[in-house]
Amino acid sequence: MSDKSKSLAKAEDAEHDYSAGLAVIAPDAVKDPGMEPHRVRMTDKSEAHEKRAARQVAALFLFSIVSSAFALYAYFAFPIVEGSNASVRDNTLLLGLGAAFGMLAIGIGAVHWAKTLMPDAEVSEARHQTRGSEETRARAIEIIDLANKESGFSRRKLIRRSLYGALAFFPLPGILVFADLGPNPGDSLKHTMWKKGTRLTRDPDGKPIKASDVTIGSVFHVIPEGLAELEHHKLEEKAKAAVLLVRVDPSILKESEERKDWSYDGIVAYSKICTHVGCPVALYEQQTHHLLCPCHQSTFDLTDACKVIFGPASRPLPQLPIAVDAEGYLVAQDDFNEPVGPSFWERSVNE
């Protein structure tokens, strides 16, 4: 370390007199180890190394020129062809790579230059005191007083008060737009499109499903009748009403007394919306009868009222009670008897 930097590091003047404030100063505080000893670089010791470093920096800058030129070349050599996605990819990729390396090489060259060739003496500069001198502070008050006098801010009541008023009102439009976060969903989270007699139809074309269509081992992705024709809020309704329809051997279904008539000859319908965070649970394993959620691996046992057998979901999937109408089509007996999907704050209220 040179003598000059040493003196700078140890410089102490009246300005750097800090108050400890409320801080507790440990008596055996770690001592300032000071600067580590300066290591002389190879580029300072040997001319050959210095020259080589200079050539490396120049080479990096030259590489930058080549890269930027390549970007220009690529723009014309790989034009975007109408209708070809691959041409868009090639064009943007090569143009971007050229421009990126053009910039990166300048940066690497500059850093390499600074690290190998520019002086590397370590210097420490103490921070300034934040409080201005008395003289500066007095001068600042003088300026504020002058501004007050010249603008008449204290004297002109009308202007001052109307300005306060304007300042109070201008944030209101910004606050008002938060109203768009609402309205509150009300009880819409607790009801779906399913009603007594709504036919179960195929996703996406809305073709009604006959009980005889659902052979053992089949899976149908189901939407309520009329959803496919909705013009407004179709996706919102689908996100609540989507149902998975599966037929299994009726003898393996473990049904509670109250749900005995919710299935039809081994055909069961369950909400497809995971009770964890609402992903569509649609991975059905035909042999194990497990329903698997692809997001967090919650696993439901379809034969046992879709109770959770693995994963973070905490409730079984809601079951849609189904029946068959006079024409043999599958219909809902009613809406789900609980809100579908993940938990929400008001879920248990008024249930």
Added chain:
Amino acid sequence: MTKQKLNNARRSPFAAILVILAGLLISGGGYAVASDAIDTTSVSATSQETVDAGKKLFLANCASCHGSNAEGGNMGPSLIGVGAASVDFQVGTGRMPAQASGPQVMKKPVQFTEEQTAQLAAYVASLSPGPSIPSEEWVGEAALASGDTSKGGELFRINCAMCHNAVGAGGALTDGKFAPRLEGVEAKHIYEAMVIGPQNMPVFNDSNLTPEDKRDIISYLKYVEANPSAGGEELGGLGPVAEGLFVWIFVLGGIVVITIWLGAKSN
């Protein structure tokens, strides 16, 4: 040659080699003749001959698990009523005969010729009616070329993508089971899989996905196969997991390396 001499000759080390060579020649030559015989037998799809040939193959290769009348057993399910489509899928993709029991029977090199597969299929189909092998009308090249890929894509995303991934890259199920990658799978095997629901795959019968729907889905898969991603390397098409892993390891790793270099002193 006296008896003593013959005994000595039998004990000579060359005798064993000669016997093995002779055995190999006879069995190998015999096999060649036999397989020539199979190759030259002309069979029509439904003839009794085909069924009989299939039954012989079945007894030799399948009956140990599926029972000598395909009635099923502890090791394998009954094949009565599974139809020709099931046999063509399982044998035609090499899954059957199964090599070992495990979470899932794996695809492997096909063990039978097309003709033998057809004979097995004919035998199993003769036991009881079941789904048949799809015709060229639905899985032929002309049919696939006329399929509606965008409708097929929609149906694939609704019915298949949750297990097989949106571009058919495959995905994991529970306990070591998985939905296989669909790239490079023959059109008729995809069709058959939808009809029969092999292993843990559910069944998609014709009233759920009509033959046209199935054709459209296969058209979509073949379209995806023929049109590589415009976004560059797909990293397996597995989505955010593979892409995130790549970014975390290589991009963030690169940033860490650059940061260390920036802070390091030059020597």
